[in-house]
Amino acid sequence: MSAPDSTEQPLLVVIDPVARRVDGESVRIARDVLCGGAVAKICFPEGPQDVERALARRGRRRPVVIGDDRALLRVVHLLHQRRDLPEVPVSLVPVGALPAVSLARALGVPLGTVAASRAVLDGAERRLDALVDDAGGVVLGGLWIPGPGGLNRTPEATAAAEPNGSPETGIADVADVTEVTASEGGVGDHQSWWSPAARTARSALTLLTGPAARHQLPSCTRLRVEADGVLLVDLDEPVARVALCAVDGQAEVTVHTHSAELPSVARATRVSISGPSFHYRADNVLTGPVRTRTWSVREGAWRLVLPRG
Known part of the structure; x- marks a missing residue:
């Protein structure tokens, strides 16, 4: 459901340092x-602390991020920590190549600089669901847990997983999302960015995982998965993949095992996963290792400005 327009508000434009380095012309x-279209205060942060200060002093200005998925996630997490996320509309002008902006594409943000900028000025707010974990993390698109053979960790991915890793580290080791078509539940090039196929987090998760991630299941791992207290799989049954996203106000969890031809799918408000140390990807950011994590769905958790129509 669309939220009231906020196009007349002044803007706080946060320009990510990686975007300035990668594509200064687009910036x-x-x-x-x-x-040219609004009263804007430009912020050139050098690190997360600068972003935090700018958001704390924004006043009535609505945040606009110029950068990749990581820059967007940083602002969303800071707003969540300040308990401002549900009431502050966020805009994004993606800068960077796939897969660094695959989340932006999955959410329905135009990848073209001019189109995305015009959407900031002329678009409409939409309330979107999110997953919030017991460690204070926020998941916008979706997350999945591969087995040990499915990580293929690169140095960049390892840095992304470190709590004190560089905020300028790009997203690495992500399936090529450009191959996803509308028939697979994704968004084809011929479709509008806010087409029906792109409106759910399930489509976002499809785009983020990509065809290779869906069709080449990794090695087995042992996990205990519970949805609202109902046991879906226990440690004695090897798991190939677990995927989780927010759909229509609920958390949808999909569990692939090698013993079943089809995955099991459940809806819940709270999903807990535990077991031996495991990594997971949330919005294409590698996290872990952890031994247990619980995600709860937040309906209408945040507001994103997207093109009209």
């Missing part, structure tokens, strides 16, 4: 379009 174009 310049986005800044010119935004400043």
